[in-house]
Amino acid sequence: MSARKIRSRFHTLVGQSVEKSQYRDICKMVPDTTDVKLRIHDDYIVQITCAFRCNGIWPRSASHWPRSNIPWPNPSIANEVKSEGFDLFSKETNAAQNQPNKQASSMEGDAWAMSLHHAENTLLQHGSRRKSFSILKCLRDTHLDFPQSPITNYILKTLLLFECEKHYNEYEWEERFIGDRVIGVLLQLVSCLQCRKCPHYFLPQLDLLKGEPAHLLDQSAKITWNLVRQLILNVRALESL
Structure with a gap:
């Protein structure tokens, strides 16, 4: 066919x-x-x-x-x-x-x-995983979206799935821990951008950042790290960002 x-x-x-x-x-x-x-x-x-x-x-x-x-x-x-x-x-x-x-x-x-x-959606339907994804998409739209940005909603979704593996206990996905989980995903994002590689969750041989220009990855890493710093230094940052 x-x-x-x-x-x-x-x-x-x-x-x-x-x-x-x-x-x-x-x-x-x-x-x-x-x-x-x-x-x-x-x-x-x-x-x-x-x-x-x-x-x-x-x-x-x-x-x-x-x-x-x-x-x-x-x-x-x-x-x-x-x-x-x-x-x-x-x-x-x-x-x-x-x-x-x-x-x-x-x-x-x-x-x-x-x-x-x-x-992927089936995996994110329990606890506050879907809400965490919604927050990550909002942060991307307001802080990480610039011309030719390599950071897509799908990359954030992928890293959220890896975060689920790191924090496999259901209590870690209660609403009181949403801020920690969001920071964890963004720290993963910084690491992927610096390493120039983001493996697909189910198909790790597939690199979601393949072909992206190095200068855009570096720029994205700096912007993401600045966002992470705001979230770490201000516990109420999510309310205003």
């Missing part, structure tokens, strides 16, 4: 639907990309991805999880996570992106990618 052909067919079907829609004057397809992106009112861009749900299947590349030497998550939650499976979607390769005006070959434009979004 060709990922490129699936993406191309999906792109065509959405384009035809937009043209026939009563909203075609306010909803336009974004040109020069094989991804399906819609521009709404010239202000918002929405990306639609065609994905295949793979329930009850756990990827072989993540077979090491859960780690036997770490008591989190408990076996019942781990089984629930594995039963969630993953999503498989077509993704444009770098080779195709670098040749926008040329017809990419079948090999160059053909790639499938995995998303473990549902499994």
Whole structure:
């Protein structure tokens, strides 16, 4: 099954639907990309991805999880996570992106990618983990978001999952410890930025910072460390940041 052909067919079907829609004057397809992106009112861009749900299947590349030497998550939650499976979607390769005006070959434009979004969310649904993630996203938007920032919400989510392994007791995720957990994630972030590497939680061979310019990683590390200092020195900093 060709990922490129699936993406191309999906792109065509959405384009035809937009043209026939009563909203075609306010909803336009974004040109020069094989991804399906819609521009709404010239202000918002929405990306639609065609994905295949793979329930009850756990990827072989993540077979090491859960780690036997770490008591989190408990076996019942781990089984629930594995039963969630993953999503498989077509993704444009770098080779195709670098040749926008040329017809990419079948090999160059053909790639499938995995998303473990549902499994990750299952792990974060207990205690104050989800609330901690919401706070981290807010801090990113207000303090760590600058042009070409390498710090994404997904990286914060990944580091939060590693923080769950470090603090595996449920009482450590009560609301009174949220500040400590947030600081822990940000300290991990500083370390990853300085080391120029952030492994994916389930697929550690995948580096989420791969290809990011060194100067942006250094800049991000300094900004993140300044934020951590504020949180450490002022116990009520989260109320005002």
